[in-house]
Amino acid sequence: EIVMTQSPATLSVSPGERATLSCRASQSVSSNLAWYQQKPGQAPRLLIYGASTRATGIPARFSGSGSGTEFTLTISSLQSEDFAVYYCQQYNNWPTFGGGTKVEIK
Amino acid sequence: EVQLVESGGVVVQPGGSLRLSCAASGFTFDDYAMHWVRQAPGKGLEWVSLISWDGGSTYYADSVKGRFTISRDNSKNSLYLQMNSLRAEDTALYYCAKDPSTLRGYSGYPDYWGQGTLVTVSS
Numbered sequence: 001e002i003v004m005t006q007s008p009a010t011l012s013v014s015p016g017e018r019a020t021l022s023c024r025a026s027q028s029v030s031s032n033l034a035w036y037q038q039k040p041g042q043a044p045r046l047l048i049y050g051a052s053t054r055a056t057g058i059p060a061r062f063s064g065s066g067s068g069t070e071f072t073l074t075i076s077s078l079q080s081e082d083f084a085v086y087y088c089q090q091y092n093n094w095p096t097f098g099g100g101t102k103v104e105i106k
Numbered sequence: 107e108v109q110l111v112e113s114g115g116v117v118v119q120p121g122g123s124l125r126l127s128c129a130a131s132g133f134t135f136d137d138y139a140m141h142w143v144r145q146a147p148g149k150g151l152e153w154v155s156l157i158s159w160d161g162g163s164t165y166y167a168d169s170v171k172g173r174f175t176i177s178r179d180n181s182k183n184s185l186y187l188q189m190n191s192l193r194a195e196d197t198a199l200y201y202c203a204k205d206p207s208t209l210r211g212y213s214g215y216p217d218y219w220g221q222g223t224l225v226t227v228s229s
Contacts, residue, residue, distance in 0.1 A: 091214030
């Protein structure tokens with residue numbers, strides 16, 4: 001099983017600031033990496049797939065990068081609606097998710 | 107608009123059985139593979155199972171293999187999860203989710219999710 005490790009567990013950011021979230025795989029997953037956003041009481045929403053391709057309707061302030069074992073999700077200027085938990089998921093092998101990063105208001 | 111509506115979640119005793127259902131609409135159901143993903147209360151996401159577009163191929167997480175069975179009825183646009191020998195650690199919100207891959211393959215990540223149905227395993 002490929003283990004996905006996200007850091008930090010919690011990120012405190014002020015509105016308008018940049019947020020950088022990390023995700024590390026225990027072995028290479030190539031570019032088979034997705035990012036999701038989950039707000040309280042809601043289902044996850046797909047943000048990024050293929051490590052860097054935005055899903056339909058996702059604002060340009062969300063960007064993904066990386067390949068192999070190291071990946072990053074960047075939110076260029078945090079809006080109020082972006083405070084949520086973010087998960088990475090690899091699909092190079094049977095799907096596994098990271099433990100999540102909570103982005104909270106500073 | 108893609109819609110996925112799960113049902114069937116209840117409180118069940120350890121060792122019991124349960125069948126979850128997911129009604130799909132807004133897309134050509136039999137063109138796409140489907141997933142079940144679960145989330146224990148206050149915890150992260152765990153992939154559970156995947157079924158191919160025609161039901162001919164099924165895949166499971168090790169934690170549920172041999173106890174859960176995924177199936178689908180394309181004539182009813184419905185996905186199912188039969189859960190047997192339930193344990194306390196199976197307590198979770200169970201999400202039905204669509205795979206985005208066209209050409210009747212699968213990608214391995216969900217693009218649309220339902221709102222989930224809660225399964226509680228407790229005596």
